[in-house]
Amino acid sequence: MNLQKLAIQFQKLPGPPRTILQVGLYGLGAGLVTVAFQLAIHAVYRLGLGELSRASKVVFLCVSFPVVLGTSLAAGWLLNRFCKEAAGSGIPQMKVAFWKDFGHVPWRVVWVKFLAGVLSIGGGASLGREGPSVQLAGAVGSQLAGLTGEPRQNRRAAAAAGSAAGLAAAFNTPLAAITFVLEEIIGDLNSRLLGSVLLASVLGALVVHGLVGKQPAFSLLTVEAPSWLGYALTPLVAGLASLVGVYFQRVSLKMRAACQKPQWLPAWMVPAYGGLITWALGAAIFWNTGHLGVFSLGYDDLSLALAGKLGWLLALVLLAAKFAATCASYGAGGCGGIFAPSLFFGGMTGVVVAGLVGLGSQALGFDVSVSRADLVAMVVVGMSACLGAVVWAPVTGILIVFEMTHEFGLVPALMIGALVSQTISRKMNRHNFYEAILVQDGLQIERVRPPRDLQSWQQLPISAIANFQPVFLRGLDPESLRAALQAHAHARFPVVLDKKLAGQLSRREMEESLREQRPPALSPLTACLPSQTIRDLQRRLIESDTNMVAVLDRPDGRLIGIVTLHDLLRSQTALAEAGVHDSGV
Numbered sequence: 001m002n003l004q005k006l007a008i009q010f011q012k013l014p015g016p017p018r019t020i021l022q023v024g025l026y027g028l029g030a031g032l033v034t035v036a037f038q039l040a041i042h043a044v045y046r047l048g049l050g051e052l053s054r055a056s057k058v059v060f061l062c063v064s065f066p067v068v069l070g071t072s073l074a075a076g077w078l079l080n081r082f083c084k085e086a087a088g089s090g091i092p093q094m095k096v097a098f099w100k101d102f103g104h105v106p107w108r109v110v111w112v113k114f115l116a117g118v119l120s121i122g123g124g125a126s127l128g129r130e131g132p133s134v135q136l137a138g139a140v141g142s143q144l145a146g147l148t149g150e151p152r153q154n155r156r157a158a159a160a161a162g163s164a165a166g167l168a169a170a171f172n173t174p175l176a177a178i179t180f181v182l183e184e185i186i187g188d189l190n191s192r193l194l195g196s197v198l199l200a201s202v203l204g205a206l207v208v209h210g211l212v213g214k215q216p217a218f219s220l221l222t223v224e225a226p227s228w229l230g231y232a233l234t235p236l237v238a239g240l241a242s243l244v245g246v247y248f249q250r251v252s253l254k255m256r257a258a259c260q261k262p263q264w265l266p267a268w269m270v271p272a273y274g275g276l277i278t279w280a281l282g283a284a285i286f287w288n289t290g291h292l293g294v295f296s297l298g299y300d301d302l303s304l305a306l307a308g309k310l311g312w313l314l315a316l317v318l319l320a321a322k323f324a325a326t327c328a329s330y331g332a333g334g335c336g337g338i339f340a341p342s343l344f345f346g347g348m349t350g351v352v353v354a355g356l357v358g359l360g361s362q363a364l365g366f367d368v369s370v371s372r373a374d375l376v377a378m379v380v381v382g383m384s385a386c387l388g389a390v391v392w393a394p395v396t397g398i399l400i401v402f403e404m405t406h407e408f409g410l411v412p413a414l415m416i417g418a419l420v421s422q423t424i425s426r427k428m429n430r431h432n433f434y435e436a437i438l439v440q441d442g443l444q445i446e447r448v449r450p451p452r453d454l455q456s457w458q459q460l461p462i463s464a465i466a467n468f469q470p471v472f473l474r475g476l477d478p479e480s481l482r483a484a485l486q487a488h489a490h491a492r493f494p495v496v497l498d499k500k501l502a503g504q505l506s507r508r509e510m511e512e513s514l515r516e517q518r519p520p521a522l523s524p525l526t527a528c529l530p531s532q533t534i535r536d537l538q539r540r541l542i543e544s545d546t547n548m549v550a551v552l553d554r555p556d557g558r559l560i561g562i563v564t565l566h567d568l569l570r571s572q573t574a575l576a577e578a579g580v581h582d583s584g585v
Contacts, residue, residue, distance in 0.1 A: 007149035022148055023161050023196045027203030029144050030137035030165035034204065035211050037114055037136055038170060041129055044071075044122025045296050057287055064124070065279055068295075071123025072275030073268070075116040075335050080268040083112035088330065089128075089337035090135025092437040094163060095185050097138070103155030105139035113139070116335035120271070124295040126278050126325035127336020130170045134185075134337075137166020137204070157196045160186060164197040165204030171339075172214070174205040176400035183393040184434065225409040230374035231416070237353050237378045238385035238417035241346040242424040245389030248323060248345060249433045252338075253440055255331025267333075274332035278325040285321050293318045294325050297340045302383075305351045306405070308375050312355020319348035338390060338433060343401075346386030350378035380410050381417035389425035392432035394418040457571075462537050463530035465571045466551050468561040472496050473505060476520055481510045492548055494525055494559060501527060501550055501559050527552050530561070534568075541565055 010018065048067045052060045079087045086093075086109050097105045117132040141162020145155045160181055168177035178201045182189045191197075226234070259270050282294035291314070293301030301318060304310040326341040354370045370378075380401050388397035398414045425432075431439060472494040473484055484493060485507065493510075495502045503522035513520035526540050527550040540549050547565035552558065 007147060011149040019196070020199070022145065022150075022158070023199045024203060025144050025148065026141040026158050026161040026196075027165040027200035028207060029140050030162040030200065031169045031204035031207030033110070033114070033140050034133045034137050034166045034169035035208055037117065037133060038129060038208075038212070040114075040118045041122040041296075044118055045124070048122065049124050049292060049295055053286065053290075053292055060286060061283055064283060068124040068275045068279040068282075069272060071119040072125060072271045072334065075120040075123070075125075076268040076271035076333065078112055078116045078119070079271075079333065079335060080266075083108045085109060086113040086116060086135070087333050087335055088437065089131025089339075089434070091131045091184065091337070092434045092441075094135045094138045094159065095434065096438065096443065097142070098156055098159050098185055102153040103142055103145070103157070103159035104152040105135075105142040105155075105159060107139075107143055109139045110136060110143065113335065120329075120335040121296055123275075124278060124282065125271075125274060125329045125334045125336055126282075126294060126296070126298070126322060126341060127329050127334055128297060128338060128340030128342075129336065130167060130339035131337020132335065133166040133170035134163045134181075135166075137169070138163035141165070141200075157193055160193050161196045161200035164201040165207075168201040168204035169208040171400060171404060172205065172208055172212075173400050173403035174201040176396050176403055177201045177204065179399055180391075180393055180396040183396055184391060184432075189395075226374050226377035226413055227371060229370065230377045231413060233353065233357060233374070233378060234381050234413045234416045235420050237350050237382050238420035239424060240353060241349040241382040241386040241417075242389040242421045244319070244323070244345045244349055245342060245386040245421075246425055246428045248327065248338075248342070248386075249390055249429060249436060251323075251327045252330045252433075253436055255327050256333070256437075257440060259332050271329075271332045271334050274325075274329035274334050277328035281321040281325050285317065289314060289317075291318065293344070294321045298322060298344045299340070302344050302347045305347045305379050306376060308372050310351055312352050312359075315348040315351035315355070319345060319352065322348070339387065342387040342390045343383045346382035346384065347379045348382070349386065350380070350382035351375070353382075354378050376407075377410055377413045380405060380407075381413050384414050385417040385421035388418050388421040390433045392422070392425065394422050397421070458533060458535040458538070460534050461530060462528060462532050462534060462551060462563060463561075465534065465567050466530060466561040466563045467567060468551075470494060470559065470562040472559060472562075476505075478514055478517075481505075481514055481520065485510060492546060494548075494550055494562060495522060496559050499558055500556070501525065501552065504546065504548065504550075506546075525550050528563075529554070534571075537563055537568065541568065 049064060052064050090113060097103060113132055113136045117129065121127055121129050138159045141158040142155045145158035150158065163185060164177045164181040167180055168174040178197050181197050182191055182194065186193060259273065278294065282292065285291055285294050291301055301310065305315060322341060322344055326338070329336065330338065354375045358370050384397045384401040387400070388394050398411065398418050401414060402408070402411055429436070471488050471490060473480060474496055476495070491507050493505050495505055504525040505520055505522060509520050525546070525548065526544045528537060528540055530551050537549060541547065549563045550559055551561035551563060553560045
């Protein structure tokens, strides 16, 4: 009750001060939960695989198996028992929550994502903590908005602000957090939510600075700008790293589709597939090399690559093993993201190319040596290009690597890499990783995120807003009419007789026909095809005597859906709330 009274008093504050206080609360809360998430993952990893790596290899082999398998099973049980939408990276789910649920995220997402993510990533699953941090922080922002009195249908600003603060705290990269939320979740760099996202991102970075430190994620000694050789090799590295990202997306989605099919194992045990594959590959690599890069984030080996202390052959082995382990971990339904693995793939690709260039030049009798500055440039270009190929957020790909290394001299090479990355990835894949996940789950992109302008929205197919689970009448006998009236509160019902659309019945006509004991009188119902545009739908609704249009699979075909005036207005409201404007219809 006290919280409710506080929320009421909070809502009485003037608009601008209240908004600033709210965003500040979202940023601080999201930053704190993200830092706690990061520290918990590191603690579990350090106490588990970290300590085991200091023991004998036999001990590591014997004890690491139950650690990886046990944490995978525990995370799978949490996800399937309490909150399935907390699985995976969480960014696709955050995008759906932002657009379809107006930013509302249930409380169960917070605690399940936290616990499952800590167990999964800290226990050794080859996944990243950045995506989960975005969903976790966005959910915290949404819940804090509720505590301040914001209704469920008005929490988009809170979800976006929390997500930005979470990514800023996870990577210590506030600029990249701003661009990522605008590029990926909101889909508009000119969004009216820019101010809230910016303030929350700064606060998230301040939280991590105060509690963890202001050092970047990867420390580099001062390096010079790349030489002509480094710039010449940049497109090659970016191209190869992009191909790795493209095929990572394809393989992960195929494994995810295979693991979602019915099988003899209970659903909560399926993440054990990823755990077993990760353990087998990671243990084999550790036994032969002493490196743990296949497990968890892999940042220690990526830091060695940036320092020039990792041989190209070992980098190639780590790349292949990490690729397979991450595809298995994500595809099997583990709780973790793909940021860290994508950066790892790209960084190792840069090391491999640098090593092969030096090896090839020696074999051909040329004295071409890759300097440390060139090597660093190739590693960071690979990191940025692979991430960009996976998430299709080029500005974020550039900024996130720049902020993680604090080396301005690498920016020109990163820009070249981003250009190559976007060209290749957009030509080879129809969607980025997150949108491909939504498509695989049966969600249309147009239903998740509306276009940026009215003209583009009007050119969308009717299927983008139609209801494909309509309630309709199959008979006109009194029993059917009474059952429909009792079960549903709809004002109008389509009528299908002999598998053909016969017309429609209003609720009033149904009630009068029952009262007067006469057959109901049908009225005509306008029909359209799902491929027709929303502009056509608007015209048909205006010309119709009712507020409903039937959707047929073909002319004179069967009824597959309906579109009401309410559906149209709801879609228009989402368009307006996104802050988009008419581009000149």
